[in-house]
Amino acid sequence: MLRAWMLSVICIPLAASAQYPSFELGGLARGVSDVGFLTAEDTLARDVNVESHAIYDLALRGKITSKAEIYTELRLGTNLALFDTSASYAQVRRVLLSGQLTPRWNYEIGDIDVVGSPFTIWNSNAEGAVRESALFSQWRKLQNYENFSESNSWRLRGAKFEGNWLMKNGGQLKTSNFVSRVQASDEVLRPDVVFMGSTLSWEKNNVLAALSGQNFASLGKTVPDGVGRHVANLGGEVKWKGEEWLWHAEFGGSTATTLGLDGLPNAPNSPTEGGYWNVETQFDFGASWTASASARSVSDTYMAPAAQTKRLLFDAAPSSFAQIGNGAWNRPLSQGDLLTAPYVPRGSRPWNRAIQRELMTFDPRYGTANPYGMATPNRRGLEMELEHGKAEEPWSVIARLFALQDLTPEGTLTRRNYVGYAIAGHFDLAALWMGNRSLNMHGGMQSQRAQRPETVLDPVDLTSSVFDFGVDWAVGENLQIGYGAKRISSQGLEYIAVRDINFEVTGFDRTTLDVTDMLHACGVIWKINNRTELTTQWQKWFLRDALQGHDGSISKVLFLFQSKF
Amino acid sequence: MSFLQSNPPRIGTWTLGLVFMCFVGCAKEGSLGPDLESLYGDLEFTESFSHNMPNGVHFEQGDAVRFSCGFNLPVAYTLSLTGQTSGATYAFQGQGNRELDVLWFGGCDNVFFRKNEWVHCLLEFPDHPDDFKLDSVFVWEQPDLSNRGLLLASFEETNPIFSISSGEFTESLDVVTEALDAVEGGAYMRGVGAGAGSWFGALRLPLDPQDLLGSSLGNTYLNVHLRSDYEGSASVIKLFEDSNGDGLVTSGEDEVFTTKLAVNADNTWQRISIPWSDFELDLSGNNVSVNGQIDFDQISRLDCTVSQTGTASGTYGLDVDYVILTFDQPF
Numbered sequence: 001m002l003r004a005w006m007l008s009v010i011c012i013p014l015a016a017s018a019q020y021p022s023f024e025l026g027g028l029a030r031g032v033s034d035v036g037f038l039t040a041e042d043t044l045a046r047d048v049n050v051e052s053h054a055i056y057d058l059a060l061r062g063k064i065t066s067k068a069e070i071y072t073e074l075r076l077g078t079n080l081a082l083f084d085t086s087a088s089y090a091q092v093r094r095v096l097l098s099g100q101l102t103p104r105w106n107y108e109i110g111d112i113d114v115v116g117s118p119f120t121i122w123n124s125n126a127e128g129a130v131r132e133s134a135l136f137s138q139w140r141k142l143q144n145y146e147n148f149s150e151s152n153s154w155r156l157r158g159a160k161f162e163g164n165w166l167m168k169n170g171g172q173l174k175t176s177n178f179v180s181r182v183q184a185s186d187e188v189l190r191p192d193v194v195f196m197g198s199t200l201s202w203e204k205n206n207v208l209a210a211l212s213g214q215n216f217a218s219l220g221k222t223v224p225d226g227v228g229r230h231v232a233n234l235g236g237e238v239k240w241k242g243e244e245w246l247w248h249a250e251f252g253g254s255t256a257t258t259l260g261l262d263g264l265p266n267a268p269n270s271p272t273e274g275g276y277w278n279v280e281t282q283f284d285f286g287a288s289w290t291a292s293a294s295a296r297s298v299s300d301t302y303m304a305p306a307a308q309t310k311r312l313l314f315d316a317a318p319s320s321f322a323q324i325g326n327g328a329w330n331r332p333l334s335q336g337d338l339l340t341a342p343y344v345p346r347g348s349r350p351w352n353r354a355i356q357r358e359l360m361t362f363d364p365r366y367g368t369a370n371p372y373g374m375a376t377p378n379r380r381g382l383e384m385e386l387e388h389g390k391a392e393e394p395w396s397v398i399a400r401l402f403a404l405q406d407l408t409p410e411g412t413l414t415r416r417n418y419v420g421y422a423i424a425g426h427f428d429l430a431a432l433w434m435g436n437r438s439l440n441m442h443g444g445m446q447s448q449r450a451q452r453p454e455t456v457l458d459p460v461d462l463t464s465s466v467f468d469f470g471v472d473w474a475v476g477e478n479l480q481i482g483y484g485a486k487r488i489s490s491q492g493l494e495y496i497a498v499r500d501i502n503f504e505v506t507g508f509d510r511t512t513l514d515v516t517d518m519l520h521a522c523g524v525i526w527k528i529n530n531r532t533e534l535t536t537q538w539q540k541w542f543l544r545d546a547l548q549g550h551d552g553s554i555s556k557v558l559f560l561f562q563s564k565f
Numbered sequence: 566m567s568f569l570q571s572n573p574p575r576i577g578t579w580t581l582g583l584v585f586m587c588f589v590g591c592a593k594e595g596s597l598g599p600d601l602e603s604l605y606g607d608l609e610f611t612e613s614f615s616h617n618m619p620n621g622v623h624f625e626q627g628d629a630v631r632f633s634c635g636f637n638l639p640v641a642y643t644l645s646l647t648g649q650t651s652g653a654t655y656a657f658q659g660q661g662n663r664e665l666d667v668l669w670f671g672g673c674d675n676v677f678f679r680k681n682e683w684v685h686c687l688l689e690f691p692d693h694p695d696d697f698k699l700d701s702v703f704v705w706e707q708p709d710l711s712n713r714g715l716l717l718a719s720f721e722e723t724n725p726i727f728s729i730s731s732g733e734f735t736e737s738l739d740v741v742t743e744a745l746d747a748v749e750g751g752a753y754m755r756g757v758g759a760g761a762g763s764w765f766g767a768l769r770l771p772l773d774p775q776d777l778l779g780s781s782l783g784n785t786y787l788n789v790h791l792r793s794d795y796e797g798s799a800s801v802i803k804l805f806e807d808s809n810g811d812g813l814v815t816s817g818e819d820e821v822f823t824t825k826l827a828v829n830a831d832n833t834w835q836r837i838s839i840p841w842s843d844f845e846l847d848l849s850g851n852n853v854s855v856n857g858q859i860d861f862d863q864i865s866r867l868d869c870t871v872s873q874t875g876t877a878s879g880t881y882g883l884d885v886d887y888v889i890l891t892f893d894q895p896f
Contacts, residue, residue, distance in 0.1 A: 274591070275591055297591070299591040300593070300597055378597065380592075407591070407592045408592045408593040408595075408596065408597050409595075409596040409597070410596060410597045410598055410601075411596055411597070411598050411599065411600060411601030411604075412596055412600075412601050412602070413595075413596055456602050456606045456607060457601055457602060457605050457606055458605070495601055495605065497597070497598060498598075504597075504598075505597040505598030505599075506598065506599075507598065507599060507604070508598060508599070508601060508604060508605070510604075510605050510692060
């Protein structure tokens, strides 16, 4: 049956158009093999780890009527481990019904993508990359694709309605509304959780003003004796864009049901409230230079579940070689683990998809200035950015500088200061000579430091840095050799605030770090045609925790075949 | 809207404005969370580290040692006890809410503390490595820890239930009494054999299935103290069933389960604790499989065999002391 269906899929034309209905077929085929090796010194743990899978994602877009369009992504997969059908599976990756209800109203029902601002709804990028090598970034793209995190939007299940009106004075009024069921009730203890939001914006000429609100609500009536809980946000923004200048201001607040240790609302309940503001300006100058500066303040009890939920689960264990050093080191997640986390249907992996109210665990090796993005509670400060060029140009550079501070001191009467920078760019050496064999160098460095002087305590002084470097050399028309290096390091001491479900600081974890992860990759990318490529690469990870006296290394041989159609 | 079409302010004005804006916010008075100095400040002792047995502890009389100390921080601590002649150790770890108050009933992590032994007591704080306290306590007698499980043999018994059995490769197999080097009490069993065999004698311990009611493979532990001075020595532990219920253990009719424990040849006592789930069906020789599973209601006997890790010809031997079954956790 499956074979017949596959044959029919292959044999039908990739696009068949008619007025209605019309269908388009697209998709992705991918084969992956990941073979890991421990060093010879490690004799207790498993020395070889093999993961593999092949998937076929078939995307079907069908325009049924002028009011309804369906989009589905059907996945067929196998783990390539057994020569029978028990290791194969089929699942639906995405279902979306959309269309135009009226000339002014559009709708989407199913797996919708929702995004707001970095303070309201934002799926922040994963830590540990600054313009990384193509050998690493192709695996990061793969993971982002697998975990529905290809942009800063959250993939939710629900409905979205958008309206658009042209006003007589030339202005435009838009509204976007969504509702999503984030958690289903088990009708005993776990209540239904819904997340809903609405935005109303007015735009005329070069001015935009908008108001938005969201509510992350736990519906108490969906469990016996349950009580409702809410985290409600209300915000506004104003934007003005001139020929060279852009000015943007955003502000808002949250009010949340204060919960007790048992997770139930306190009675009588005084809500937990917080707020933020952000002002930024951007201007273009010279040929293609852009500079921007911003200032912001976020209070310690500002809650925005969809902006503060992290993309990664840093308390997860590595999927392969979780213990190295002859079983003596329960090592934490490294960037290599995040990039090569195996895909297992309904299996656990260190990538998160669920929005939650509580602040998630973060890894201090990536710094403590912005663990929850721009919506990190209890921060204020300045950021500046300077950018030149795009990826398709011979060279580009982007530099960022920030200086932040605790809005309210934590645990002492002195604020922590955070300073950091990031610089990244690329340069095509082939621009220096005639010919079409590109030799592209790219990389970046970011570093941040948290400091607080102390008289009695050990002072806070934590430095974290990420370094990326890559070279891609087109040795033939379709053949590219690449090398990538990535270094993550962190040294120093920090007192990390322990926050409860109401974001109240209840304690501190004293953390001392002296860790360095160094990853090397070299490989060959064969572009079989415009849509198909095969990559073989070898990676070597050197992991070290100097304070605990642990180190170890892991080798990986990775094969990736991808074809988009 | 004419103001929106005018030229924007200069960059310096913007920067000044942004810097000014930085100090506009909802900062709170005081600080967030508990005072860090009360958690991670300098450790000061408000009460000295001491115990309540300055004249030594008589475990035989049911005494216990109470260690106490007071300090100004809620810190993590480790109290390590080390026997100066036995080398036995025991440790308490915890999070002291500005005080330490623990009772020691004579427990030990590896081998027993000996009688008439000084025990050094070291109180350390992982987050304050420079702050530690030392004390010592004298142990007059060893504690009776048999209430932790089902004691099968300590070799101190006046009416022992165990027996010892020797064979053609056995050179000596005896209970050594009035021994100062016993891991517990003053007696232990010593067995030595020579040759290319793998059975140089055994300690036989009868078991009553009634004593094992309610236990399971995963939560039943055999704990045995072993010592050897012979390279390659091992103890094969055999668990015999009376599978056919005839009241006898008969080779070829009843099931046997086995596990082998290698013993370091360093002449030092070591405690080995194994769950019964480690036992495997023994089909060597004339042994048979009835249902392949350990049936607790048919357990009849447990043997600690003097053996070797391989089959080479040589001299092998080991000492056995304090064999006890525990339930839910190792001894």
